[in-house]
Amino acid sequence: MRTLTLIKSFTEAELIEIEGIIHAGKRKTLFELFILLKRYKRRTTNPVTEELFKAVFGKTYSKAQNYVLRHELRLLNELLYEFIAASSYKVLTAKNK
Numbered sequence: 001m002r003t004l005t006l007i008k009s010f011t012e013a014e015l016i017e018i019e020g021i022i023h024a025g026k027r028k029t030l031f032e033l034f035i036l037l038k039r040y041k042r043r044t045t046n047p048v049t050e051e052l053f054k055a056v057f058g059k060t061y062s063k064a065q066n067y068v069l070r071h072e073l074r075l076l077n078e079l080l081y082e083f084i085a086a087s088s089y090k091v092l093t094a095k096n097k
Contacts, residue, residue: 001046001047001073002073002077003037003073003076003077003080004037004040004041004046004047006077006080006081006084007034007037007038007040007041007080008041014083014087015038015041017083018034018079018080018083019031019034019035019038021079021083022034022076022079027072027075029056029057029072030072030075030076030079032055032056033052033056033072033073033076034076036052036055036056037052037076049061049066049069052069053065053068053069056069056072057069
C-alpha cells in the first residue's frame with residue numbers, strides 16, 4: 001500500500017506535523033484514515049480493506065463502495081506528497097540563505 005509506505009518514511013515529528021495539518025482540514029474521514037494507518041507504522045502487516053472501511057466510514061465494506069476508500073487514500077497520498085515537497089523546499093531554502 002503506497003500510503004502506508006509513505007507514512008513509514010516519516011519521522012515522528014513529521015507525523016505530528018502532518019496530523020495537525022490533516023486535523024485542521026475539513027475532511028474528518030481523511031483524519032480517521034491517517035490515524036488508523038499511522039498505527040501500522042511499526043507493524044509488518046498491512047491493514048485489511050474491510051477494517052479500514054469500517055473504521056473510517058462506520059459502514060460495512062462492499063466492493064461497490066471500494067471507490068470511496070480509494071478516493072480517500074488518493075487524497076491522503078496527495079497531502080503526503082505535498083508535505084514532502086514543502087519540507088524539501090524549506091530545507092533547500094534554509095541551506096541557500
